[in-house]
Amino acid sequence: MIRLDKITKSYLHGFNRSFILRNISLDVQEGEFVSIMGPSGSGKSTLLHILGMLNEPSTGEYFFFDQPVHKISERKRTDLHREYIGFVFQAYHLIDDLTVYENLETPLLYKKVKGSERKSMVAEMLDRFNMVAKKDLFPSQLSGGQQQLVGVARALIMQPKLILADEPTGNLHTSHGEIVMDWFRKLNQEDGVTIIQVTHSEHWASYGKRVIELVDGRVERDELNPTQASAE
Amino acid sequence: MFKNYLSIALRLIQRQPGYAFINIVGLAVGMAAFFVITLFITDELSYDSHHENSDRLYRIAVEGTTRNGEMRTAMTAPSWGPELQDEIPELESVVRMRPPNQMWLVAKDNLKFFEKGFVFVDSTAFDVFSFDLVRGARESALAAPFSVVITESMAAKYFPGQDPIGKQLRLDNAFDFSVTGIIRDLPAQSHFKADFLASLTTLDTPIYGPQFLQQNLNFAMYTYALLSPGAKTAEVEGKIDEYIVRTVGPQLESVGAVLTSFLQPIESIHLESHLDNEILPNGSMGTVWSLSAIALFILLIACINYMNLATARSASRSREVGIRKVLGAERQQLIGQFLGESFILSFLAMLLAVGIVLLILPSFNSAAGTNLSLISGGMVAGAGIFLGAALVCGFVAGSYPAFFLSAFSPAVALKGGIVGMKGNGLLRKGLVVFQFGTSIALILATVVVFQQLSFTRDMDLGFDREQVLVVQLTDPSVRTLYPMFRDRVAEIPSVVSVTASSAAPGFFIQNRLVAPDDAPQDENSLLQGFATDFDFFTTLGIDTVAGRVHDKAHPSDSLGAFVINEAAVKEFGWGTNEVAIGRRLAFPGGNASGEIIGVIENFHAESLHEPLEPAIFTVLDPQTYLYVLIRVEAGSTRDAITEVESIWQSIYPAYIYQYSFLDEDVNRMYASDITLGRLFGGFSFLTILIACLGLFGLASFTAEQRTKEIGVRKVMGASESEIVFLLSKDFAKYVGIAFLLASPLAWIGMNKWLDTFNYRIEFGIGTIVLVGLGVLLVSLITVAYQTVKASLANPVDALKYE
């Protein structure tokens, strides 16, 4: 599904070029559940943004379902991204001025889904996440866990093939985190959705089948998760 | 999608009412000012465009030089019109028009009114002008002498509930006219007023003197010409000039004058023609331009508020851009969203603006002396302008978030767009400086206009304008009985003195050619001519500086005795006032001559826009007197007015008593300056209001942004007043820069305006600094609420936010 070949990302800092990602090459197959770990500042978010086509690599090649992402037009990239990718953020990133319902609806609007279909899709999500009663509330009226569930629901509403999650549980109490992670596991196992999450904690990493550790922009470790394997 | 934008825009109002209020109200006030000015300008520009053939309709005017300088007049001689039409083929039709000198008394039995719109016109008027004849026959209505065509509102005024056709109207208690037709009222946007069209052939009867219509060198008629399609104005002017040379050339030559004609497009007269003898006071292109500039500035300032607050919110908006991009938004869709939002707000502002316009239009009308209304004129064009303004404002105001923020890559945008944000602080500061610069310039302009006006009001004009009643002698029969009127008025105990004159300050003053006897042939001077009754100088409190003034005790004074002013002594180059006494003066061309018996102090009979002119005073017969001047004891003015009125009624039962006060007449000369002052005042108030609204919003965002810094500083021991100082300092700096940029521009501009006065104030650093400090104070008070609130906040609360 994903193939990265010698991806680097660098920024100019004054006269110095600082490298955030150095020569990253990796493959991810459809249906995998990958956890990316590593110390703060090691480039995890940057990598995730590149995978999600929110940011472009400085050099290297990126193939998504065999499409050369590094070469195609902005327009086509947006299409790919709309079609296949859902994002979940540590800071939730809901739109403050929209209700839960409208936040869920927004990606469908951009995808130009028809009104009636849109309604039923949003209703289904609200139902799945037990949020029907909260649909007219604004994000600020929800707890962090609830907001993140909306974030997950919003990522799922497009029925993406790939979910990218940047420390999705970073701001949550453990119990809320569990709910979110259980969702991910369920999606991965039942619907075959590919999941790549960034996390600091071994505990959350253990939900994945494969762990990649980044240190200073390099892949330090890339192996199947022993705990996950034993839990199986 | 639109629903999504609409709900975002409305949420914004709901969730940040203060922000929305500042945006919408600021924009609405700006738009309202813009709309009012647009209405005014459209009105000014639409003058005389109602004539069907206005593109080939011209007034014939005359310019040239006499030995005394230039002359430019809107009038031509009565004999010219028909003769020009006969000999110049390009003149499809020519009409002559003669409005009244002042006012005519028009009577239908006991209904009597003074009318300004009683004009004599050729029967060709219907071919040249687009008068809408609803009753009567176009060919014959104005053919016979003593025929009159009246407007519908005059028909209603004089003949309520009756058919006016065939009925009589009596002019000046002497001449009976029969009504032969009715026209629709003329639009207010006409450079002449015509409520009664009387047949010009009537003037064969000597209302304006014998042989009036045959006179070829008495500029006493307005002549309009409809050119045939395709005719070249320059050629026509050339042919008219040939006619002038052929018919009156020798006479002009004998007085050393050279005259040429020029054609004025009728639509240009109201704003561009400033000749002698204009029918009504015209508008000015200068006012139109300066108001247009003000309108644009105010609108811009209101848009800037919107932009500024949008940039202040850009950190949170940028996060939204990031999220939306992650959710699959394309850039165009974001541009659409931000512009859409902005359009929705500006549309709301527009609706509010319409309400504000309805509210302020009456004050504007009374300040500008106009009669504008939202419903008048082209409603469709008006609505177009309103919507256009709303769209432009929406676009300008929304363009920053729409085009700048939407360009961020989602990864950058999600971090609050840190990278791009540095520049917008500068933009914001620049815009605030612009707003306050404009406010300061406008306020300075207002202050200068009012200072100059109060200067003109308080300046010693050389005569005492207080406590003088002016009664007009509107027509010959009244003037005949003037001596009787004067003697009766003089007997009123509270009346100090009574006199009369052919001219008075604040009214039209005729210039006369005068030559000292010993001057070489053809060396004449142009002097203001006053034909006065005795006691003129005592009544106006003008001092005699040499010799004596006219006196009843010297019967010869009525024949050939002249008084001149000091400026005339200088004009003739006589060195001292005493030298003038006993010299002889003559009016060239005539046979009147006489001896100078006295010199009086200069006084300003015309507005201070004009230089002080040399003047000559003669004592003549009552037929030349147009104004009775009555000095009344202070404190008994009211009684005097009624007593004078009762004397008037007993002597002139058929005439209406019309009086004014001399000081008001003098002030009327500054009517357009006063209007300018009021308009500047009103609009500069609006400008500073909008700018302060914006500043208030900006201050609240700055305080919010710096909450953490303030908290840290307080924890480290900064006092509340130090915090207030810290926060106010920046705003004071912007106002300071604005002041430095704007005041020199305002200084240059206002000196230009002051130069239109011959007597003007010098406005110095003092005024400028005072205005600057005033604006600074107002802006600091505006931000005070926010800064004090921020300084009083508990530092712990502030730090918790991180």
Ligand SMILES: Nc1ncnc2c1ncn2[C@@H]1O[C@H](COP(=O)(O)OP(=O)(O)O)[C@@H](O)[C@H]1O
């Ligand atoms: N737009 C940018 N410009 C310059 N440096 C950046 C930018 N974005 C991230 N960085 C730097 O890249 C490094 C890696 O960032 P990030 O990928 O967010 O790390 P992580 O998510 O692993 O903590 C950090 O040192 C950060 O300061």
Ligand SMILES: [Mg+2]
């Ligand atoms: Mg990170």
